């Protein structure tokens with residue numbers, strides 16, 4: 762009788778869904794980074810709200826050489842931003858690096874839309890790390906333009922990653938809306 766009972770117990774132990782439990786705990790431990798570039802503070806506000814609402818780490822993609830007002834003058838064809846955005850190979854330098862990109866599984870990347878796409882410094886960021894196996898989710902603010910080809914452009918620069926098409930938000934988007942949007946990747 763004792764033997765039968767212990768056999769049943771051993772059998773039950775094998776039936777326990779260990780794999781499911783392991784996967785669930787992996788999900789709960791997902792490390793998430795919100796990295797952003799913001800020339801005039803709008804995207805910074807959205808990025809901060811997003812990071813706080815989902816408990817993610819926050820990293821500012823700071824240009825080695827900050828953008829002056831003249832640099833940002835999109836009416837001037839000779840301005841720094843116009844020249845950079847006209848050259849798909851342009852890679853403006855970033856001042857610092859994410860300390861340990863390896864530990865993140867999910868990376869949100871925020872930026873202002875410049876000329877209907879991601880600013881060149883975002884291309885620098887995408888090429889600066891190995892994003893293989895990671896999920897990258899772009900988000901942006903703009904004067905009204907949508908994401909355009911930003912996600913597809915970023916995917917080309919990080920072929921091993923899974924890059925979403927992302928979403929454009931208005932400057933005043935709430936923490937609740939951001940949290941709800943981000944939930945499916947967490």
Ligand SMILES: Cc1cc2nc3c(=O)[nH]c(=O)nc-3n(C[C@H](O)[C@H](O)[C@H](O)COP(=O)(O)O)c2cc1C
Nearest residue numbers: 799800801802803804873876877902903904905906
């Ligand atoms: C050089 C430059 C180009 C821009 N191009 C666009 C554009 O194509 N479409 C748009 O809706 N807004 C455009 N904008 C406006 C910004 O996307 C918008 O003001 C954004 O919210 C600024 O974010 P930030 O404060 O984080 O830099 C442009 C702004 C700059 C400086």
